[in-house]
Amino acid sequence: MSEMRTRTVKDYSNAPLCLSGRGVTRAFGLGEKRKLAVDHVDFDFHEGEFVSIVGESGSGKTTLSKMLLGLLNLTEGQILFQGKPRDISTGRKQREYWKGIQAIFQDPFSSFNVFHKIDSVLLDCIHMRGGRHLSKEKKIEMMTEACSFVNLKFAELTNKYPFELSGGQMQRLMIARIFLLKPRILLADEPTSMVDACSRATILDMLLDLRNETGMTIIFITHDIGLAYYISDTVYIMEHGRFVESGNAEEVILNPQAEYTKRLISDVPKIHEEWDLSTVDLLRAE
Numbered sequence: 001m002s003e004m005r006t007r008t009v010k011d012y013s014n015a016p017l018c019l020s021g022r023g024v025t026r027a028f029g030l031g032e033k034r035k036l037a038v039d040h041v042d043f044d045f046h047e048g049e050f051v052s053i054v055g056e057s058g059s060g061k062t063t064l065s066k067m068l069l070g071l072l073n074l075t076e077g078q079i080l081f082q083g084k085p086r087d088i089s090t091g092r093k094q095r096e097y098w099k100g101i102q103a104i105f106q107d108p109f110s111s112f113n114v115f116h117k118i119d120s121v122l123l124d125c126i127h128m129r130g131g132r133h134l135s136k137e138k139k140i141e142m143m144t145e146a147c148s149f150v151n152l153k154f155a156e157l158t159n160k161y162p163f164e165l166s167g168g169q170m171q172r173l174m175i176a177r178i179f180l181l182k183p184r185i186l187l188a189d190e191p192t193s194m195v196d197a198c199s200r201a202t203i204l205d206m207l208l209d210l211r212n213e214t215g216m217t218i219i220f221i222t223h224d225i226g227l228a229y230y231i232s233d234t235v236y237i238m239e240h241g242r243f244v245e246s247g248n249a250e251e252v253i254l255n256p257q258a259e260y261t262k263r264l265i266s267d268v269p270k271i272h273e274e275w276d277l278s279t280v281d282l283l284r285a286e
């Protein structure tokens with residue numbers, strides 16, 4: 001990967017808790033057909049941590065994401081937000097929760113209302129963050145800054161509709177939205193699937209920059225263990241709805257214990273050469 005940067009690995013186990021799960025379970029179907037898509041998983045995501053959830057197709061990643069976002073009920077178990085049981089029992093509490101957690105989905109085109117011009121997509125973000133009273137100049141300045149963060153030119157985007165953008169531009173527009181919304185947690189479900197390898201690296205770098213600038217927690221969902229290695233502090237390896245292994249990305253990927261993890265790694269050709277370890281900069285927290 002040509003755009004590879006020095007990887008910084010930090011231990012977040014002592015950082016404040018952001019999102020946790022205890023026995024989180026989701027079943028689909030009834031009787032004989034009943035199947036646990038997510039099967040009693042436990043996790044602790046910390047503030048500022050870059051977490052990857054890695055697993056093959058059908059392992060339950062999207063089902064878990066939907067539960068994390070509060071879009072799908074849990075069959076069993078509990079989700080804790082900032083250390084306390086999450087309460088999204090009313091519309092108002094749900095909206096409050098969504099100020100803290102935002103998502104980028106697999107298909108960026110599904111995330112926008114195609115009838116809203118890009119200016120209004122970005123303007124909405126400023127308004128959601130309580131910026132309705134700001135002057136027009138200030139709002140334009142903020143939108144321009146958000147666009148330049150993702151290498152888009154705001155002036156060229158005004159008056160355009162989302163469908164007039166390329167897949168890569170759409171992905172970047174989604175990150176510009178996150179830049180304006182500044183949630184505490186960003187959940188990114190395979191955000192790179194629509195773009196080529198080069199813009200893929202750029203987008204991952206943007207997510208890292210976003211985390212570094214804002215201290216937000218990023219939960220990155222992928223089937224690509226090589227990418228997870230490149231980008232994350234912590235990995236959770238998911239197989240058939242369960243976490244078979246989790247921990248520091250370095251430790252898990254360079255010294256996998258579970259057979260499933262070993263298999264995922266063996267599917268990535270030359271993982272050790274491609275992700276040149278000589279550039280890894282270990283910054284262990286005291």
Ligand SMILES: Nc1ncnc2c1ncn2[C@@H]1O[C@H](COP(=O)(O)OP(=O)(O)OP(=O)(O)O)[C@@H](O)[C@H]1O
Binds near residue numbers: 037058059062063
């Ligand atoms: N609404 C649903 N009704 C019934 N079964 C479902 C539903 N949603 C997901 N499943 C099943 O749950 C399992 C996990 O699906 P999920 O979409 O979470 O996997 P995934 O890890 O995100 O896969 P991919 O990498 O392909 O996106 C699959 O067996 C799927 O068929």
Ligand SMILES: [Mg+2]
Binds near residue numbers: 061062
């Ligand atoms: Mg999925």
